[in-house]
Amino acid sequence: MSSTGTARRRAKPARPPWRRPALVALGVAALLVVGWAVWGGMEARAAAGHVRAATAEVSAVRAAVASGNLSAASRATEQAALATADARAAVDSPPLALASHLPGKAGEVVAAVRTTVAAVDAAVGAGAMPAVKAGERALSSGGAIRADGTLDPAGIADLAVSLEPAAAAARDAQVRAASVDAAGLPPGLSERVRQAQTGVAELSGGLSRAQALLTALPVVLGGDGPRTYLVAFQNTAELRPTGGIIGTWALLDVNDGRLSLSDAGSNDDLERLSGPVRDLGPEYRALYPAEQVSYSQNVGLSPHFPYAAQLLVDLWTAQGRPAPDGVIAVDPAGLAPLLRGAGTVEVPDGPSVTADTVSDVVLRQAYEVFGDDNAARKNYLTALVGSAFSRGLGGGAWDTSRLVSLGEAVSGGHVQLWTADPAQQEALEKGGAAGALPAPEEDAAGVYLTNISASKLDYYLRESVRVTGACNASPEITIELTNDAPAEIPYYVSTKVEGQAPTTELLTIALYLPPGRTVTSMTVDGQIADIEVLPERGWSVNRLAVAVPRGAPVQIVATTAGLATPITSVHTQPLVHDASVAAQVCS
Incomplete structure (x- = not known):
């Protein structure tokens, strides 16, 4: 510090010439x-x-x-x-x-x-x-x-x-x-x-x-010449894996896109074959014995509709009738699109129907109206088919809305088509209209139900399928069945198995799994159940029978092992009330 008390400042170093630009x-x-x-x-x-x-x-x-x-x-x-x-x-x-x-x-x-x-x-x-x-x-x-x-x-x-x-x-x-x-x-x-x-x-x-x-x-559609199709109307109140038993039939003539109904009748016209049905292979024979499938109501025991169609053609031609060019399976939900815009269809000697009521009339009301008079009910259903087709195909023109509704019915399996032409059949299968059992995939499973009580209780059946298991190699598949039948039902709707309550439904459940995935255990309401395991079209079929009383739901739980791939999709059959499916979503 200087004598004047002023601090001496240190000189600052010179800033490099490149620093400011840098x-x-x-x-x-x-x-x-x-x-x-x-x-x-x-x-x-x-x-x-x-x-x-x-x-x-x-x-x-x-x-x-x-x-x-x-x-x-x-x-x-x-x-x-x-x-x-x-x-x-x-x-x-x-x-x-x-x-x-x-x-x-x-x-x-x-x-x-x-x-x-x-x-x-x-x-x-x-x-x-x-x-x-x-x-x-x-x-x-x-x-x-x-x-x-x-x-x-x-x-x-x-x-x-x-x-x-x-x-x-x-x-x-x-x-x-x-x-x-x-x-x-x-x-x-x-x-x-x-x-x-x-x-x-x-x-x-x-x-x-x-x-x-x-x-x-x-x-x-007959673009290159006339075609005739045997139309089988499936009753989903009595389940088969393709949809339901065949209740009525019709002959549909098609020529250059124009459709007409030439004949109709009930399943009484489809008598038992006097000889064996065609051989669909050892797997099919093991699952579905010939004495079962030689009866029209059992042609749909396999979920693969082309099998059912070919067996039905056998039944038809065995009675001396000309072979049709193909078979169309339709249930009430598939019939409804034909009635869109057609208004109320009057049916002789029974209730009228509309697009919105046809399922309830066919699957519930008809049994209440006709009671034990089975012949009258079948005559009514045959007349209903004729009236509905005449009104739907002849009384109203096709438009976009009806085609969209029909497309939804096809995608839901409520309309299925088989043709004897192999090239056309291949295209129908690719188009998802043939009702073919899908090829097995690692991330898929299938659940199919068969009514074994000779009842019509499946109108009241609700099904849910849930897949859990944290996306690991051993997911669980839970099938829950609920029978919502009322306490009082017509005899024809009730279970025909001795020892069972009239409102108790009996079903065979078939769980389809891909190669490499097996069932390690299956329980019914917590109790270990015996299962039968057989192959079909590349799938492993795990079958068991269950009773479903009205009111309380029945839970079937299958624990699987094998593949590390999660199950993300479950195939199911057409039902009166669509199955609720919750598959795995992994992240």
Whole structure:
């Protein structure tokens, strides 16, 4: 310190000439990184918003199709395509495109999102949108439906061809979506990617099935010459794995898309065969003895409808009748679409029916009205079939709404078709209209019920199937059956097995599992049950009989072992009340 008290300041070192520009550069770089990240975050949020918008539009598409409004479906599909295109543009923005190439987990996650969004965009833009527009054109311009309301096989063939590119694009999108390993993603994102993969797969499968079915229909509808089909009406109040016993029959003549009913009768006309039925192989013989399946009401003991159709043809031709070109199985839920827009159908000597009441009339009211007069009831049901077909096929023209309702009945198994033409049968199976038992897959199972009480109690049956097990190698399959029958029922509806209460239902349950998966134990209301295990068409069939009293539900629990693949889908048969199925969703 100087004598004047003033502090001596230390001289500051000179600032290097490069330091200020470097600091400025670092600051600019930091701002760029932050800006790039903010940009990427904004694009990611924008993509999520576009996906949500697309999801809402897809829901609108489904609602419009279900109501038969293809114009509204087309508009909603366009909006969904715009939203998925915007989502793809967002994930293809420079920040996210660059981030997808970063090393490590962060890059993998961004790449997975970009691939998934691209697959969804392709499925909607190149698959769903052109398919819906092609359907709208075909059904609104007289391409598939003539001015008089009859179906045009040539127009349907053109529609099938126009769907080929859309179905191919959807299949490519499914492959692209499936390439993403959802299990390796963060939990919340993993579930969303799986949902997208499922949605793309469902769209792809639906378009492929539609295209295959439309390819087969022109010939099935008599586009190259007249066809005659034996129509078997299944009574789902007495269950068989294909649907139900055959109560009535009809002959349906088809020529160039024009349909007419030429004859009808009851199952009394289908007498027992005097000789053996055709041999469907050793597996079939072991499961279903010939003395059972030589009776018309038992041709549907296997869930594979082509078997039932061929046996029914045997029954038909054994009585000296000409072989039909095919067999169509219809239950009351499948008959209902024919009555859409037909109003009330008057039936001689019995209750009238509408599209909304036909199931209840056939499966419940008829037994109450006619009581023990079985002959009168069968005559009434035969007349009902004739009246319903005449009114439905002749009294009202086909339109989009009725075709959509019929399509839903086909997809639900309420209408099944077999043809003697192998090429057409293959197309029908690909189109999901043949009632064929699906090929076994590692993530699938099947549950099929057979009425063994000679009752009509299955009108009151409720079925739920639940798969649990934390997605490990030993899931449990819980089948719950509830019998809601009233305390008082007509004798014809009641159980015919001695020693059982009239309202107690007796069923055989068949649990179908794929190769590599076995049942380690099966219980009925907590008690160990004996099961029979036999093969059918690649599946392992695990069978047991159960009694289902009215009121309290019965629980059948099967513990499985073997495959590490979770069970994510369960096949079931057509029922009066659709089965409730809750399969595993793993993340």
